[in-house]
Amino acid sequence: MERKDFLRLGGLAAAGTMLGFNGQAAAIDELKAKQKAKNVIILVSDGMSIGTLNMADLFLQRKEGRGSYWLDLYRDRNRKITRALMDTASASSLVTDSAAASSSWGGGVRVKNGSLNVGANGEFYKPIWQKMKAAGKAVGCVTTVPITHATPAGFCVNNKSRKGQPEIAEKYLELRFDVMMGGGLEHFTPEGREDKKDMFSAFTAKDFAVVRDRSQMLNLNTSKPILGVFHEDGLPYSIDRNSSAELQAKIPTLAEMTQTAIKHLKGNPKGFALQVEGGKVDWAAHGNDIGALLYDQIAFDEAVKVALDFAEKDKETLVIITTDHGNANPGLIYGEKANQMFDSIQKYKQSNDWILSGVNKFMTAAQVIERVEAGSGFAITTEQANDLLGQYQHLDEDGLYNPRKMPFKKLAEIQGKYNSVGWISMDHSADFVELAMYGVGSELLPSFIKNTDLHYLMLNATHVEA
Template identity: 65%
Template sequence: MNRRKFFRNGSLFALGSSLLSPFDLKATTLDPDTINRNKKAKNIIVLVSDGMSNGTLNMADLYLSRKTGKGSNWLQLYKDNRVNRALMDMASASSIVTDSAAASSSWGSGFRINNGGLNIGTKGEAYVPIWQKFKKAGKMAGCVTTVPITHATPAGFCVNSKSRNDQEGIAEKYLRLKFDIMMGGGNNYFSSEYRKDKVDMYQKFEAQGYQVVKNRSEMLKATLDKPILGVFNNDGLPYTIDRNNNKELTEKIPTLAEMTQKAIDRMKNHEEGFVLQVEAGKVDWAAHGNDIAGLIYDQTAHDEAVKVAIDFAEKDENTLVIITTDHGNANPGVIYGKKANKQFDSIQEYKHTNEWILNGFGKETSVSQIKQRIEYANNIALTTEEANVLLSYYNSINTEKGLYNPKQLPFHELAQIQKQHNSVGWISMNHSADYVELAMFGPGSDLLKPFIKNTDLHYLMLEAAEVENNF
């Protein structure tokens, strides 16, 4: 189908003004061998580093450059002029600061919705999510993530729900919609042991022909001729650095890159092509906790998944790869100081996240034990005063409040102590209204303009794949 005819036919009637602006800036000139203009995208891979502020992308590249001599795969695409690049406005219908549900749903539905909902309009309209549109067009579809597979970002591409919090219901909708591969955490929402209704969702998926895999070995051995449900932890998956420093977790939990490769292998030979969403969801969780080890190492894990996708797209030549984030979070960055280089490099020696550190303490923990655990994890020598500040928070641990910090552990306080040693500062512990980075590689990337609205991406994907918006 001719793309210009596709536009005339009105299938992209809701495309944002940024794509149709009469004064668009010229896109970066690309190597014609890299981008084949007007070529249909048979496959689409969307990689989302959830909650990635620009400072996070920057620090991951600095970390890799200074440790290995080679920066991130994402920024290397920029350096080599191999992608089209844009900024994207991620506001929701209810706020200039979006949550992940509204952000993902803007891509999923092509409309801005209120924070907290999934593809439900401001007047209660139920929009058809984009992965359902591609399924109806004959493509295979799937998602992989480091948080529960029922979490906001994968769900925003797949289902309608008045509340992102109905993760048990989202698991049921996945079954009815028969997506081809869904992997991440979320045992709490599939297991009869944890579900409120005591329904065994694994049994239901198996009855529909799914292979259910619950560890890395089972995932790697899963055949490619049947749909796959992979659930590897009760909630989100362990942070990358904690996984890498624990033999049991390394053997049990697949990496995001491994899940991405398995998903591609499962769907790549389908005649009509496939669509895949890949999410580094715990980048966002780490930002909420001002947890620098969680943040940087999970961002580099996302970057390894970027390489998997780009390597496939280069060989395939029919795959559009989209790399982005849904919003900023905490806006971290390296702060000026005479010892900034050396202090930032100290993160290379970290063994564990702040989550691992702080969950190892309790009311009975001694000051010396706090010092020992942090010295082991971060190679930092705390003062007695600093250890006492942390210990004071354990006198009234709350186990019910806080979405990303239910125990109200002293994440902020530990990050402030670490700042003196690693030169990383944070402006908050919550989402921000950043315009976010967006990069595209492969057929359809020539459609990208320098600045777009989040909803534009929905229609751009349909246009790149030449799937009409008539649902």
């Protein structure tokens, strides 16, 4: 396929509703991959700024003497891959949220932030996993945040608002996707839902295999569609899971969920389509939490290895590795002791969420110092401890990622004096982002694309009609 032809298609995709889908479909018919990809696996490290990818690789080099599996793809000249930068804007802003970003891939049209494949005038754009399922493929999503959250939902459903997660859970039941696994218990239990519906019973009644912990998932042996929900809200941060035998026994890793999903989906004679999301990377970036960020990026990288290993043996699979947008733009900052300071993160045992959730306004400075040292491996000063304590006088319950308004920014600023990591914000950014492809259909990727182009590229690679 000529690059100029794919970019022409990208222009059509960006135009969205203005041109309509007949013109787009006609262009797609001309641009199918020479060899059809039977399977597609798209891995999304949600909210991954380039600094996150970079620091995770440096962290692994210095801690374990190896690079990340993602960047090793670029270093290995024997592995044929393609790379691109991707423009992540939404219909309403240069800075996208995860709902609009996923919808650009899911529906092939840019929509406003907060929407899931629903246009400005209420028009619905059919999500790509519904198209793949209609073509006979098995489909699924696995994530470290609620399975009803924006990124998996954008591949699967139409909904006016990403906030309607209880409703999204019901739509998953109607659509009967083959594997859906992550967090979000509150959207499936009578105790968590306002309507008191027992969605687990509803899924079981519709002949789903429902699993609630790691051992149940690993011991699955079924041809039924699978629903796995393992925790309230998002799954625990990987750094916290690594420090808890109880969490390790109960909560699967993203790599384990990915392996289970592939094992379940690969028997379908017409192939499969799987989305894998490292959603807690985004949450850690929102919290400026370097320990949580790096360990969840590394956990995502382990899932990348699972997908690549499968594709290397299978020879019929397209693997896509990317992010939906940047977040907080962290980076290792220059200084005489930058190396040693960065290496101090190797001593971190807990997330900042764990540290700050265990602090209250009645504690002493000494107790706060002890708590921070237990989580981060270094002792802050009494002045810094009192500064943190002062933030606990007026906590509230509003906000999407930090409802109690705990002092994540303050703690990150204190940690930065010891680890040499800086942040530009606590929110999404408009950066062009890294995208890599390996396997069948990867030759379709030009060096720069819009996020909507990825929808059509996946269709082209698998020869599935729009």
